[in-house]
Amino acid sequence: MSTVNFVSLYNKYRLSRFIGVDDWADRLSYFYSFVLLLTCTLLVTSKTYLLRPIACHMPTAPEGGNFKNYVESACWVLGTVPIRSNESMPQRVESWEELEKRRRINYYQWVPFMLALQSIMFYIPHLAWQTVSFSRLGTDLNQLVAKASEALVAKSESKRDECIQQVARALELLLFAHRDYRRGVLADFRRSLSRIVGFLLASKRLGTWTVFAYFCIKLTYLSNTVVQLYIMMIFLNYDHNMFLFAWKLVGNLLSETYWTESLYFPRLSYCTLRLRHLGARENVYAGVCALPVNMFNEKIYIFLFFWVMIVMLCTAISLLVWVFRMSTRRRRCTIIKKYLRLKQLPAPDQIRAFEHKSDNTRSSRKSLERAFRKSVDGFVNRFLCFDGVFLIHVMTSNVGDVITADLVALLWKAWITRYAGRPEWEQPSDVSDNEFEYVSPTVDEGRTLTESTMSGQRTNTRNSMEIRRRPHEAESARTRSSLPQSPATWTC
Incomplete structure (x- = not known):
């Protein structure tokens, strides 16, 4: 034993x-x-x-x-x-x-x-990142990643789904709390500037603060390796080029x-x-x-001299990879499209299911592709922003594609059912937390969403997505608009 x-x-x-x-x-x-x-x-x-x-x-x-x-x-x-x-x-x-x-x-x-x-x-940048990320974001991101990792070793399907739903709900609350609801000339100027400089403009409301802080920590890691090499050279009485x-x-x-x-x-x-x-x-x-x-x-x-040089090279490569991931809108949307296709959500691969509904097959295909790209673009740039895409990449590196795909699917459903179509989504849709239960979207749900987008109508929560109601709450459920409630206690 x-x-x-x-x-x-x-x-x-x-x-x-x-x-x-x-x-x-x-x-x-x-x-x-x-x-x-x-x-x-x-x-x-x-x-x-x-x-x-x-x-x-x-x-x-x-x-x-x-x-x-x-x-x-x-x-x-x-x-x-x-x-x-x-x-x-x-x-x-x-x-x-x-x-x-x-x-x-x-x-x-x-x-x-x-x-x-x-x-x-070597350890100081890690302590700084732990402190800054927690104090500025108002939540423990490490705990979210740890909770997602528990789904990998869950012994039952229900526990696995519960862990994933809790993480998705916590991420939704975090993104909602950091939404940009400000008005005025200065707010419009900051949004315009953010579209130009991207994550270089640190702002919690614009969804760039976490990424900006992480890149600063990355530069600290890189600077630390250079300083380490210089210290060893001085310590060993060598005053020439380190290489x-x-x-x-x-x-x-x-x-x-x-x-x-x-x-x-x-x-x-x-x-x-x-x-x-x-x-x-x-x-x-x-x-x-x-x-x-x-x-x-x-x-x-x-050994240490060459070890630090290897660490410096790896840190520089990692920094360039993160810049490549986050610098362009296309790269930020790519990973989201990848996971949406894994979950068989509205994607160009499903266009064949709608071809019989249009006399012009090619026109229908192109229209659906444009609708899908527009929908994903709004999801990434209005809901996830830089910080959300960054957290998706972090989840991928820690828990893999399967768990991350489930998280993206739940966030996508939250966006479609609660926030899409609302100006700056100040308030969620009229679905209460007691009425709403996360379920993984299916292919049929994806078709309904795509058809609704093509028709130009505003997505309705109860018509476009399958919302499961508990039997004892079906009669008493009523429409209301409220802020997202706090996530449930993490028992999983």
């Missing part, structure tokens, strides 16, 4: 771990990179502060039993100077000082702290050059100490130190 419970808990964790309003590139930053850097931090910390990170030897040393420990501690704190094997050691104090100014390395003891800081930097730095690392790996030659992660380095004695001038001692901790730093930073 304990094994079964463990497997059930693991499956639940595996499902919900990556559920959220984000995509694979975001998870690559805030989850995989965060965990990777945190693991490296623990590894380097244990080697640096729990084990022996440095061992030094000085051929000439003053008398004293603790001098060796003192040398190792001093060289660890003050830093060491790497010297190539084909270079001669300085013979004068001035030459040593000049070499130390150019090559002194003292970042070993700071590596654990830098790795911890880098891990936090040249990567090229040098690859060249050293392919040519099997020792790191003592590249000076980035020297295994052997030199250290000088100045000691003052009473009644004597200052004495300078030089020794050689082995840095086993660099074996870890070497592997970690080489």
Whole structure:
């Protein structure tokens, strides 16, 4: 029994771990990179502060039993100077000082702290997105996605439908609450400007705020990777182009050059100490130190440098994909048409069913196509807007096409039965929540809707869609216009 419970808990964790309003590139930053850097931090910390990170030897040393420990501690704190094997050691104090100014390395003891800081930097954009999306939208989008994901593992059809209906109803309420009901010259100007610049004009009423905020977070993820690469270059005392730095690392790996030659992660380095004695001038001692901790730093930073470059490339690709999805009206309508066809809702594929009703088959076909495009265009641009299409894409990446198609079908039905044909749809149609029950639209419903659109008549709720009434409410149901009610408690 304990094994079964463990497997059930693991499956639940595996499902919900990556559920959220984000995509694979975001998870690559805030989850995989965060965990990777945190693991490296623990590894380097244990080697640096729990084990022996440095061992030094000085051929000439003053008398004293603790001098060796003192040398190792001093060289660890003050830093060491790497010297190539084909270079001669300085013979004068001035030459040593000049070499130390150019090559002194003292970042070993700071590596654990830098790795911890880098891990936090990868996670900060995710925290910002969670906070901003919840506080500004007034609802928890992650909870909506998580509820939709429960439909994937629902054990019964009724529970699956209930989960999908709750998510669809919550999305309808969200879109209705953010509708643009404003009047005046300024409101008209903002709407005109929004048609030109798209989601670049952040406005909750225009349905662009969520998309705008998400693109800002995307740019933050991308900027973070660039800053990470720059920090690693500065941290490793390299002040040239970052791509040249990567090229040098690859060249050293392919040519099997020792790191003592590249000076980035020297295994052997030199250290000088100045000691003052009473009644004597200052004495300078030089020794050689082995840095086993660099074996870890070497592997970690080489891997991290290329890992961050991969994350930067993936984030840039993801950003371009989102721009491609949201920038044009045609692309925004494409995904909605896709899911409407999956649910066999009014689509050009169904035009053959209406051909016998028109003497001119070609004219009927074209008219139906225009009606369908106009209907979908109104659904996307007046009801869903940028934010709604964005949430549909998020649902697709988290729960797949099947669940998302059901959600789009229910939202389409809500638009047709409650809001379509109303100026700015300030008020819903005269169907109350007690009378209305979500059902997946069928092919016949789609035909009725298309015929109504072709005839130029306003869509009537009870004639164009199948509305199921509960038996005990059929007689008492009456027409009224009201705001959508709060969604039911999420028990599924």
